[in-house]
Amino acid sequence: MTMESEHPQDDAAAASDKLILSLHGLKKHFPIKEGALQRVVGQVRAVDGVSFDIRSGETVGLVGESGCGKTTLGRCVSGLTDPSDGAVYFNITEGDRDRVDALRDIPDEQRSEQEREELAALDEAHCINQLNEQARRHYRRNCQVVFQDAFASLNPRHLVNDIVGRPLQVYGEASGSELTTRTVQLLEQVGLGSQHLYRYPHQFSGGQRQRISIARALALNPELIILDEPTSALDVSVQAQILNLLHELQRERNLAYLFITHDLSVVRHMADRIVVMYLGKVVEAGRTQDIFERPQHPYTKALLAASPDLSDDTDTEIPTLEGTVPDPAHPPQGCRFHTRCPVATPACGWDVDDVVRGLENQENLFDGLSAVNRVSPFEAQLTFDNEASARALADTLHSNAISASMREALEEAVVRDRTINIRFNPAEEVELTERAPGHIAACVLDPAAR
């Protein structure tokens, strides 16, 4: 163990352009099935086109509210689920990553024979879902996970000895007394000891269980550990201990972390870079300091405001987040955050669903609704039982009951007989743009205008 911890410093320069992980347009959609025939009636777009890299020895914080797709992304990276689209690359140089990006951006049918072969070769060498057997083993050993619920991730019938020693057994690394020695070493590294070897998980406290979980993840000496909310189930005082432990282990072993959390304050002192996710998409990414000091995206600002110990050094005019994350099976158009964004503009993607979302709690407004004809997400005809109801809706749409930006985006709300035609100005999804070197955000608001 001491041997391994000595050379990373020397190799640092050589390894600096090595990416432990590179996500390319990663998507994971879960089919929604209904009825006896289990017909697919929709898709939960849990992760919807995510790209970012993790360097060797680096910590990337993946932040977003619950339901934004963080766990799903972690499961795709660790190989527990296959992505629906896009790819995860492991152990790839920046040069090769750029080549992959370029090749993947060419539509399938337009790739030449040669380009196709080149991409296939890169995929076989680095894409975790297409690795050859030997590379697969290498990846499997080098990417480990610490789950959110330590209790659930430890088999209740196994002793700590079996749990922590198991990875070593699987790869035939140790057996008999050597296995015990190495298991004890691992336990000692996480602050436990040989007196804990022969106990069941339920005999430990929450923090100790998470330590056991970390010891298991360390056993194979991985290069990357995915930490899925490793502290969110713990008491605050215990949280700090676990964070310190993770920090120390990283220093000793040149580990890279993908640190998933819904709480920005947790990753403040841990992460080198932060990726902010909202409804399956990256809305902002950059160096930790930049994210905390110059957040670009209103969602990031709201998250900072929501974090009690951080709120004083951010824009106090930004109110905390209201409501909950919308259903990822029907993400809002344009900027997905526009339904909750305190500074949304008319160009942010207001759509027909927002009419219903925004006016749902208005009494009787939709009572006489008899038919809906959707032309596009931005245009629909709503037919009511009588003309008065249609007029009432039209009046509401022109009143203060809906936000000024939404009213401005509304191109048309005309009543003909019992039918109202609603049409919004169509909007594209908002692209990520570079705001400063290495700092990207997806928001129509121009930072220079502020």
Next chain:
Amino acid sequence: MVDSPNTDQIYLQTRDSAWRVRAQRGWELTRTMLANPTTVIGLTIVVLLILMALSAPWITEPNTPDAYQMPRDWSAVRVPPGSPGHILGTTNRGGDVLYGVIWGARTSLKLSLMVVSLTVVIGVVIGSVAGFTGGRVDEVLMRIVDVFLSIPELIFALAIAAVLGPSFTNIILALVVVFWVKYARIMRSQIIRIKQSEYIDAARVIGDSKLRIYLRDILPNSFTPVMVQATLDMGNIVLVGATLSFIGLSEAGIAEWGVLVSEGQAGISAGRWWAPTFPGLMVFLWALAFNLVGDGLRDVFDPRTESAR
């Protein structure tokens, strides 16, 4: 480093303590179970019945050539209980009722152990396949299980045994056909539940194989409901088996409680109550005792309370 005496010492010491920990856990569960008086009653009867079955060749003179056949004492037909040499009396064909009671226990033990072990294996295999493969295979298998479960056990076993013809082996066959389904269903639902637990994900992440995950994580964690059902079935199988024998689907003349009740029932109207009563009582005791123990186990292993231990 590997062979330093210190390491070996820790290894041996701790291996020792692993067994102590496991034994202690077993003892704790046993103690919880023994805190329930009805379980204790059931367990006591079960132990006595099994002791009786096991010691049959020593506490009675085994009949020759086949000890499982009732010995016939034609010089003492229909004698009442308390007669010399026939403490519980004899049947109208000179069969010693005590011999039937004791060797009947042995027959019952043989029958129930055989049927339970066969059905557990069949059910666990089929349930595992259904739970793991899912999709059409699962659908077809579970449709079959549902059909089987919709027919009352006794009627179903009776129909099969009747088709196969009267013999002890056919009763075993009929019981196996009827009793495997519950294990398949239990096993399938356990697998579907456990497959989703995070400790399975954890095992996949370290790269363990499907087979080893099945053997190390899934089987041990689905063991208790199977064991509870098996204990209950140890009783139910004897009850259904005796009923089939009583109807005449077994071989006449063997030392089996149902056969004895059937042999003795004609004498009831003439006041010869002992020939059917004692074996009938044994069937009742056997089924009751195993059900009490099964219920006790179920309480101890209740998933809602078990994790707290």
